[in-house]
Amino acid sequence: MFAAAFSAPGYDDEPDAEHFATDQLPTHADREDFRLVTARADGRLTGFAYGFTGRRGQWWPDRIAEAVSAELADAWIGGHFEVVELAVRPDAQRNGLGTELMTALLSGLPHRRALLTTYSDDRPAPRLYRRLGWQVLVPDLGWGSALYGLDRGVPEGR
Numbered sequence: 785m786f787a788a789a790f791s792a793p794g795y796d797d798e799p800d801a802e803h804f805a806t807d808q809l810p811t812h813a814d815r816e817d818f819r820l821v822t823a824r825a826d827g828r829l830t831g832f833a834y835g836f837t838g839r840r841g842q843w844w845p846d847r848i849a850e851a852v853s854a855e856l857a858d859a860w861i862g863g864h865f866e867v868v869e870l871a872v873r874p875d876a877q878r879n880g881l882g883t884e885l886m887t888a889l890l891s892g893l894p895h896r897r898a899l900l901t902t903y904s905d906d907r908p909a910p911r912l913y914r915r916l917g918w919q920v921l922v923p924d925l926g927w928g929s930a931l932y933g934l935d936r937g938v939p940e941g942r
Contacts, residue, residue: 817895831873901925
């Protein structure tokens with residue numbers, strides 16, 4: 785599923801499904817507030833999305849904090865919900881499944897803010913996030929990715 789989704793047209797890098805399954809996902813599954821949502825059709829996995837609470841001292845939040853202004857980092861990084869992956873099989877795309885997965889992933893979370901990175905140019909993923917109300921916080925972080933944020937309006941409490 786991972787390899788199929790991330791080798792579809794619009795993705796630049798060859799997906800490393802083995803690294804995802806043996807390192808990335810198990811490491812992230814141990815993180816605070818880890819959440820994984822899935823979609824199935826006819827018993828087959830057609831999509832998934834996952835994330836967790838991002839904290840300073842973790843690789844991605846620290847990398848982002850180094851690439852943005854101190855003000856933005858202080859306002860957004862640490863205690864945010866970090867959307868790590870949103871994947872939909874190519875044969876299930878363009879049917880609203882990405883929207884459903886993202887909505888389910890964020891539903892009921894106590895986090896005020898959510899963050900993700902995606903391509904900085906015009907592709908389906910950035911268009912989806914903008915349609916869902918995500919705002920571009922930094923259009924290009926310097927490595928071809930944009931930083932997106934979603935202020936969910938949930939009172940601080942984390």
